[in-house]
Amino acid sequence: MRYSRHILLPLLVASLVGVASLSACSDDDGPANNAPVEDPEAAEARRAVLSSLGDDVILATYAEFEQKTDTLASAADAYAGSQSDADRQAVQDAWREAMNTWQRAEMFQIGPAGPMGAVVGGEDLRDQIYSWPIVNPCRVDQELVEQNYTDAESFASEPVNVRGLDAMEYLLFVEGTENACAPNSSINTDGSWEALSADDITSRRAAYAQTLAANLAERAGELRQMWAADGGNFLGEFSTAGADSETYATSQEALNAVSDAMFYLDKETKDMKLAQPTGLIDCVEDVCPEERESLWADHSLANVRNNLVGFQQLLTGNEDVDGSTGINTLLRDMGAGDLADDLNARIDAAIAAVDAVDGTMAEALQNDPQSVIDVYDATKSVTDIFKSQFFDVLDLEVPKRGEGDND
Known part of the structure; x- marks a missing residue:
């Protein structure tokens, strides 16, 4: 689902007018104030x-x-x-x-x-x-x-x-x-x-x-x-x-x-913790279980699940704290409530995909690798919308490690 940029127009116009007005002001005795204005x-x-x-x-x-x-x-x-x-x-x-x-x-x-x-x-x-x-x-x-x-x-x-x-x-x-x-x-x-x-x-x-x-x-x-x-x-x-x-x-x-910190879900969780062990990238075999994050405790799936939970908390706030808010509040304020809901639904689906895997990641890669690929696909669904509509609506800067990333 794409979200029209027209929802940002009123806020952007107001912001630009404010910036232009304030930038034009300066002390008669000194140079214009070049500090960032919001x-x-x-x-x-x-x-x-x-x-x-x-x-x-x-x-x-x-x-x-x-x-x-x-x-x-x-x-x-x-x-x-x-x-x-x-x-x-x-x-x-x-x-x-x-x-x-x-x-x-x-x-x-x-x-x-x-x-x-x-x-x-x-x-x-x-x-x-x-x-x-x-x-x-x-x-x-x-x-x-x-x-x-x-x-x-x-x-x-x-x-x-x-x-x-x-x-x-x-x-x-x-x-x-x-x-x-x-x-x-x-x-x-x-x-x-x-x-x-x-x-x-x-x-x-x-x-x-x-x-x-x-x-x-x-x-x-x-x-x-x-x-x-x-x-x-x-x-x-x-x-x-x-x-x-x-x-x-x-x-x-x-x-x-x-948002830079949230890119962990894309680079480390999706690519390194899921795509490599499942053989989707950087693997010459059908699967590469030796690329799992947790080789001795076999805690890899729990790690992925908790990454998703941490990512979601940055969007929604802490559900155990009354009045806690997250970035979704900003999305709703900007008229992008549907995007906030879509992101939450995709994260919930990714967590459900982790929970649906039978056994440890090592066991699943041997017996049912598709179940781990399903976790990858669901996580990619989250990061796809995160790297596009989410960044567009909030006017965020893509970190250097995310530049040129089209997957």
């Missing part, structure tokens, strides 16, 4: 949505994640002390719970979570927490041999691919006593891995996971504090974009930051 009512509407998203969705998710990582750290402590099957199951369950929350937060790479230099206000905290697709289980096994993780403070500065939720997944879910390195890797050629007994490997994996869980809890707390009003107050910078914010010169700039 329609006041439109800017205030955007700030109201940004404030709700920042507080009710983003900060609320970070607070939830902090709680989940505290639980994960406690479970990891118990498992490191006992190495019992029951405690291993408990820490695996705690990891799944933390990952469910983080996969929603993957959609919120705005400000401190985003990559430094690429995102305004970025502090690289996302990669400190979850560095996928930069995952290297061989490096984790090398660290297991070296035992650098025993010094938790110094280990916090190790490369991101030996820390975070991704490294922890390997440590908690991998089976057996083999390592993930090539035969010519030093831990295999010098006999250091072979010297480890099965009990050594189990105890070291548990101790390593304990260090990672504690570090995760610290990073989660740091991220929440950076957004909190009583901490770094990035929430204030985000909510006052174009007014008192020193980070965002206009409210439209902050809204663009949100």
